[in-house]
Amino acid sequence: MQQTKEAILKQYFGYESFRPNQAAIIETVMDGQDCLVLMPTGGGKSICFQIPALLKPGLTVVVSPLIALMKDQVEALKGNGIEAAYLNSSQSGPEQDQILWQAKLGKLKLLYIAPEKLFSGNTIQFLKEWQVSLFAIDESHCISSWGHDFRPEYRQLNLLKELFPNVPIIALTATADRVTRRDILRQLGIENAPTYVSSFDRPNLNLTVLPGRKRIEQIKRFIHKHERQSGIIYCLSRKGTETVAASLQREGIKAEYYHAGLRPEIRSSVQEQFLRDDIQVIVATIAFGMGIDKSNVRWVIHYNLPSNVESFYQEIGRAGRDGSPADTALFYSYMDIITRQEMINNSEQPMEQKEVLKAKLERMKQYAEADICRRRILLSYFNEAVEQDCGNCDVCRNPRTRFDASIIAQKALSAITRTEQKIAMGMLIDILRGSRNRSVIQYGYDRLRTFGVGNDLKGEEWAEYISQMLNSGVMDIAYDEAHAFKLNAFSEQVLRGQRKVELVKFIPVAERKAKEEAQVISAKPKQEIIRDALFEKLRVLRKQLADSLSVPPYVIFSDATLSEMAQKRPITEAQMKAVAGIGAEKYRRYGSVFIEEIVRFAKENTQPGTRIAKGLTYLETWELYQQGYSVKVMAQKRDLNPVTILSHLIKLKEDGHAVDLEALMDPQAYEPIVQAAQELSIRKDEPLKPIYELLNEQYDYGQIRLALVIAEGKSG
The missing domain is CATH 3.40.50.300 (P-loop containing nucleotide triphosphate hydrolases)
Structure with missing residues (x-):
């Protein structure tokens, strides 16, 4: 039975839901239609063709412009348990032959290929003999001369629709204005294909x-x-x-x-x-x-x-x-x-x-x-x-505070005029502030009427305001004349008082720095510091694993996944798989070693009442259970009520641990408890006191909950 796109997303990529537009794009491709996809970098473009590749029979061919891109994506796919490979000039002949043979035998789901490799040798003929189900053109803006990264070798891709008329094409890019979008569709011969534009907003x-x-x-x-x-x-x-x-x-x-x-x-x-x-x-x-x-x-x-x-x-x-x-x-x-x-x-x-x-x-x-x-x-x-x-x-x-800086501008422009428009930034500031250095005196600038008229401002203030004036077009700069400032029409209007100049108020670097540091210091509560410490432990573990496997660290887990781990402290399989980015394959490969690290950190940093302690208490019960102790002994060792121990074991079972609940059940108590629950129509998550009272307080709450959990498992 074919899996759904949602099941594929969770199993291989570890995510519960699609981002905006992803599901609609996948449906379009699955219906055999061409389309153009615009998503910002990091927006999830790859999912839009990788999931159809897994759902469709045959091979998905991904045209990609750079070797690094192919290598990265193929490593990430393999890390998720997906068969993928790439073909480019960095590989030897035997290596390429082996990949072609894998594709011929149907062992690959995705084949990444450079455009020049696609149209060289017998590649096109091979593809015609294989079952190609989809062409994905990544970085598709490279096909347009209106784009910001035009690549002539991409122009050959207009042949794909002629050679494979029944194979859908999905073109993907992170950046393309309207002109470039139209050109991409025209160049690929899919003018009428729908265009999906996701929000370009990257709020992070x-x-x-x-x-x-x-x-x-x-x-x-x-x-x-x-x-x-x-x-x-x-x-x-x-x-x-x-x-x-x-x-x-x-x-x-x-x-x-x-x-x-x-x-x-x-x-x-x-x-x-x-x-x-x-x-x-x-x-x-x-x-x-x-x-x-x-x-x-x-x-x-x-x-x-x-x-x-x-x-x-x-x-x-x-x-x-x-x-x-x-x-x-x-x-x-x-x-x-x-x-x-x-x-x-x-x-x-x-x-x-x-x-x-x-x-x-x-x-x-x-x-x-x-x-x-x-x-x-x-x-x-x-x-x-x-x-x-x-x-x-x-x-x-830091909203900008603007002020009328017309007088400041007139002082600067007057100094430029009186030096015959031959001075650059440093000299202009020296004249305005009245600095009697060797150069100023050598050229006689200390005798100008504007000498020292700006000594109320510091040098860094003048540098900021002069830069703003330049950027606003108040004056020009001649880089071929040792960066000398020049007057323009705007300058003349300012000097004659016919035009005002508004500038943004200067804030000293030290003041900005102190403000930033104060924000950082005040923004770190103790719990967040502990979380950051765990993130660092997990980051180091990720690096060690990556080095041992000769893969980049992010192929194992992203920073976002590590951050969620550090926040939630998963210590069971179910909890770990609930973390975004951890699918079945990722858990199989790395889940237990990260759980061990979290547990180790938790034991070293347990504080009463924190989430770490709560997670750890279940784990301590689990360790005692694995050693074969009875509920009574476990309760004595942990100085807890047996009812609490039973609640831990039920939770551990629900989280995927191998706990034999029936072995913990008093066989004489099971039937009476279940019958009482049916009589009162009470389920395991509802108040248990009516059952406790109906049975004359003969069985404790732990046994009652245990019986209801077992009964529900049997009926389910």
Whole structure:
């Protein structure tokens, strides 16, 4: 009898229910229809084709752009007890032949394959001979030149509908605007297929934009607040990755860099170390991370401004894929905009494409400069309306206080004018604050009328306000003239008093830091500290197991699953399987060893009245039962009432332990108790006092409940 999609979800993936749209998508695919699926990174796209693969006869072919993506997903599937493999250029001829043979014999349910491999050699001919039930095109935005990661080899996928007209295609992506969506459908030849768009909201992601000054110092503080948590730092240039990684290494942080200029074996080694939690931080260009299925990345930093919202959204989406809280931070300065604009202008793209790229960059700039909820801006870009602020971005947590800064702007612009528009940030601040250093005196700037007019503000305040003025277009900057400031039409209007300038009030770094630390200290009750300690124990155990099995830790359990374990302290099979992410195969492989760790921790940290103690009391009864003691002896050893011991054993039985309840039952008492219960129409979960009184208080409550549980088991 064929299993339902819900049963497959629980058995193999350990989840009780589907996320929004997943069930409808699966039904569409099971009906043999094509479809396009848009779900944010971590939203559960893979489930949409993996469950149909298990329900349908034959083979599901998954087209995937990167070797790392295939390897990750195949390892995760095997960890869940699902037969899967991948084919790509990293494998030897004999390895590929073995996988092809497995597919031919029908031993695989999913085969991951690179697009170039799909259309080389005899692969297509092999697929025609096998029973292919579904094509899944992952990262499908790669087929569109309007997408942010166009790959020419994806264009060949338009042949699939011609070659396999009766095999449904499911195209999946995490980021695509409306133009890109239409192009994906057209390129794949499935123009009329339904499109499922899930919410792009990732409420677990904390969004923050930071000023682009002293970035390394800010990063070091950020990482120290995320001790032992995996993270990614994205840089624009290869040299940038190497510089940042070296700075972090000098601080004793386990960091490595990753970019396309490294030898393949080095890139592979660095990536593998990161996946296995041997490296805490990867500093990388965008060459890293596409499709990486590492669910326990807890933070992502952008050292430079991304070129478009799609890339930014996909890259921050690599944090918190397991649904647990994760932090993202974007450094921003006006120079990032200029750099990106120059890259577009100097590219060999046609003029029409350059205009598209500039428009996308402008939207990214608007996000970085926003003083309204950042999540609303992100979601509106993907055509999703949001009625309320998110409460989990820097703007929502610390609403901006704006003030009329026209006089401050006039002082700065006047100094720029009187120095003939030849000075950069440092010199401008020195003039405004009246610093008599060698350079100021050398150029005679100490004799300007504007010298010292801004000494009421600190240097860091001026740096913040000047950056805001730049970002707001109050003046321009010439990077080809040693970063000199230049006036524009906006500047002239401000100087003449024809236009006001509003800026966000400066908050000192020390004040912000003290506020954050106070929030952290006050947010940790004792019970949460204990839970965090257990999570750390489980995390270490996960790493040890992963190393022994040569798999990444998240393949065993995600952070979200470990967190739920630490909160609920499951100590039985039923309790463990009730934790999200633990199916039958995961429990078979790892359940008992994690239960042992939880029990060990519980014994060391038991406090009266806590949940740990409650779970442990059942376990202590179970240990005595396994040693063959009677209920009476168990009660004496534990200094408890025999009725309480019986209630423990009944609960242990319900939770899946092998307790022989009938052996505990007084055979003379069973029939009278059951007859009395039937007479009074009382079930085991109802008050037992009427039965106790009807039988003249001859049998205790433990025996009464025991008899009713046994009787219900027999009738069920």
